[in-house]
Amino acid sequence: EKFHILVTRRIPNAALNILKERCHVEQWDNDDVMPSKQLVEGVKGKDGIFCLLTDKIDANLLDIAGKQLQVVSTMSVGVDHIDLAACKERAIKVGYTPNILTSATAELTVGLLLATSRRIVEGVQAVKEGTWGTWKGLWMCGPTLEDSTVGFFGLGRIGQTVIERLRPFGVKSFIFKTSNKKTKEFEDIIQARGVGFEELLQKSDFLISCCALTPATTHIFNKVAFQKMKSTSIFINIARGGVVQQDDLIEALQKKEIRAAGIDVTTPEPLPVDSPLLKLDNCVVTPHIGSATETTRTNMAVLAANNLINGLNDMEMEAPYML
Ligand code: GLV
Ligand code: GLV
Numbered sequence: 493e494k495f496h497i498l499v500t501r502r503i504p505n506a507a508l509n510i511l512k513e514r515c516h517v518e519q520w521d522n523d524d525v526m527p528s529k530q531l532v533e534g535v536k537g538k539d540g541i542f543c544l545l546t547d548k549i550d551a552n553l554l555d556i557a558g559k560q561l562q563v564v565s566t567m568s569v570g571v572d573h574i575d576l577a578a579c580k581e582r583a584i585k586v587g588y589t590p591n592i593l594t595s596a597t598a599e600l601t602v603g604l605l606l607a608t609s610r611r612i613v614e615g616v617q618a619v620k621e622g623t624w625g626t627w628k629g630l631w632m633c634g635p636t637l638e639d640s641t642v643g644f645f646g647l648g649r650i651g652q653t654v655i656e657r658l659r660p661f662g663v664k665s666f667i668f669k670t671s672n673k674k675t676k677e678f679e680d681i682i683q684a685r686g687v688g689f690e691e692l693l694q695k696s697d698f699l700i701s702c703c704a705l706t707p708a709t710t711h712i713f714n715k716v717a718f719q720k721m722k723s724t725s726i727f728i729n730i731a732r733g734g735v736v737q738q739d740d741l742i743e744a745l746q747k748k749e750i751r752a753a754g755i756d757v758t759t760p761e762p763l764p765v766d767s768p769l770l771k772l773d774n775c776v777v778t779p780h781i782g783s784a785t786e787t788t789r790t791n792m793a794v795l796a797a798n799n800l801i802n803g804l805n806d807m808e809m810e811a812p813y814m815l
Contacts, residue, residue: 500520528548642700
């Protein structure tokens, strides 16, 4: 007897083939989000769900799915779209895709650091619009990573890899937010210094948000936080839009309370084209493409497929999210 599963999006064939070999697959074969009406219908009677970070998997949906539901496998490292407590209560296993997207996401982070500091997008725009004029001594200048202090809010797999990628740039010091006093060993290994949130805000020339979105991190970057940052600082967010109070970020950028921002995540996604964020020269917005390399996306899909199959067969998942 084969398992019945729902796949909520078009996914790489390598992963779909794994699923189709072992399960009855119902798929939303589309590049757009499965509408909630179809999602609600689709989960009914399924043993497993293969979902994306854009699908809200809440307690209500789990109940609609029914008691046979055993596994929710997401093709993402973030799990904030899944009600984890509700899964735990119902003994539903959750799988996710850590590690394999770390390098890709760290690369994009470096890209955003360079795009914002060296004003690459603004410069390209000027060339296209014909406002370049000539080589000018003071035009399109920005800060440099060399000798700077780069701060991290969240220093997990991705943050630590960003540090490794940035070492050749000659960064002066790496700092990260910690509330834990016993970080000496970790500090020595990673060659970064743990500081409190205030100090992180005050000392960072570049401040990178790469934490998980949880109740504790929701809107942590708000008006008060931006006002404590250097007016020359650059803010990068590759985590989740919800970490930022977005209206406050817009105001901070408009008033030049901070110098610039590079963000791969917004609220909402997609960002409406008339958002004030997109009117700002000092903001670079990318469309949540941190993990978007060809190999990484295929690997994520295959890992999520294997997680689902193993979970359904009561075998150990390669990447179980510990509930
Ligand atoms: C991307 O944001 C992910 O969570 O995988
Ligand atoms: C810049 O192109 C220089 O030659 O300094």
